[in-house]
Amino acid sequence: MSLLHAALGVTGLLLLIYPALTTGISMAPLVALLILVIAAMAGIYLASIHARGEIAKKPVVFIHAVVAVIGFLVLLGAVFNMISQHHAALGPAEPTLTFPELYLLCAVAAP
DSSP states (O other): OHHHHHHHHHHHHHHHHHHHHHTOOOHHHHHHHHHHHHHHHHHHHHHHHHHTTOOOOHHHHHHHHHHHHHHHHHHHHHHHHHHHHHHHHHOOOOOOOOHHHHHHHHHHHOO
């Protein structure tokens, strides 16, 4: 299970490192990348403890988890910010029906 965790973590980091090196990324994803690299280094330390057959101390595991969650949340916030900027660039959306209008439309259309 820990190998799957490590493989998914490395895959996620590579998917973030590649655009950072090739096209450049804005500040928030870059900060998320740095935080996630710190979490990955803590994960490598935990894996080395596990490989020696020892049990890691709970504070180290907790710090690894908290740093990884913070990095993920920063990245998620950056993604939501990019999505909202993209939608704002598209202009105003088509007007949608309000609930009373939808109710009346259904009531008129119903036999």
